[in-house]
Amino acid sequence: MKPRLISFKLCPFVQRAAIALQYKTVEYDIEYIDLANPPEWFLKISPLKKVPLLLVGDHVIFESTVINEYIDEAYPNKLHPSDLILRAHNRSWIEFGNGCTWSAFHLSVKEKEEDFNNVLDDLLNKFDQIEKAIGGAPFFNGSKFSLVDSSYAPLFQRLEYLNELRPGILDKKRHPRINAWKESLLTLNAVQRSAVPEIKELYHELLWKRQGYISQFLDEEKYGKKSAKRIY
Numbered sequence: 001m002k003p004r005l006i007s008f009k010l011c012p013f014v015q016r017a018a019i020a021l022q023y024k025t026v027e028y029d030i031e032y033i034d035l036a037n038p039p040e041w042f043l044k045i046s047p048l049k050k051v052p053l054l055l056v057g058d059h060v061i062f063e064s065t066v067i068n069e070y071i072d073e074a075y076p077n078k079l080h081p082s083d084l085i086l087r088a089h090n091r092s093w094i095e096f097g098n099g100c101t102w103s104a105f106h107l108s109v110k111e112k113e114e115d116f117n118n119v120l121d122d123l124l125n126k127f128d129q130i131e132k133a134i135g136g137a138p139f140f141n142g143s144k145f146s147l148v149d150s151s152y153a154p155l156f157q158r159l160e161y162l163n164e165l166r167p168g169i170l171d172k173k174r175h176p177r178i179n180a181w182k183e184s185l186l187t188l189n190a191v192q193r194s195a196v197p198e199i200k201e202l203y204h205e206l207l208w209k210r211q212g213y214i215s216q217f218l219d220e221e222k223y224g225k226k227s228a229k230r231i232y
């Protein structure tokens, strides 16, 4: 039975699940909803009213980290390490990545430069910790792709887009290992296939709608008049 991933095109948490499914070459269906106007059926089945959901038969699995654990256990080619301590260590860094993913969201919405810089400082301090925890190359644990990789790739993709607009977010000198890791992930097929092809354009549009500090670096001509601020 094919699992069905309930998605929003720009959600980094959904993308984590799509990467795990893609990497394992699992056949799945994907259904996109509009989070600004979610359908009734979705509100009924989503306990937190959030995506991702993974529908397996009649079962609804929610929370991206739990969905990825399910995908890993349900399909061949284990992504989590078999060593108990290493697996716990990986889970800790996945949890740590949740906070970093929220920092990327805050970078996109903070209106004042000072607030933006405070979020960025906090994120770069978190990156100091990750830099020390990376176990090898090209992936977090070394040669083998894992669920830590699928958890951080959507974050790196968004930071790359933000950094193109406003350099100084990705710092190769301060975090050489993170930046090399990011490069490996963003060129991976499973990551490239995990989002819609127009992801960058959609992300730029979203930044424009959010009207945060970062939106001033977008091409104003292209997006036209500022509209009412929207989160999604």
Ligand SMILES: N[C@@H](CCC(=O)N[C@@H](CS)C(=O)NCC(=O)O)C(=O)O
Pocket (backbone or CB within 6 Å): 008, 010, 011, 012, 013, 014, 035, 049, 050, 051, 052, 062, 063, 064, 065
């Ligand atoms: N902890 C959740 C976070 C999911 C999440 O925040 N999804 C956002 C979209 S990226 C959402 O559905 N937001 C809808 C809302 O908050 O109403 C996970 O990892 O799955």
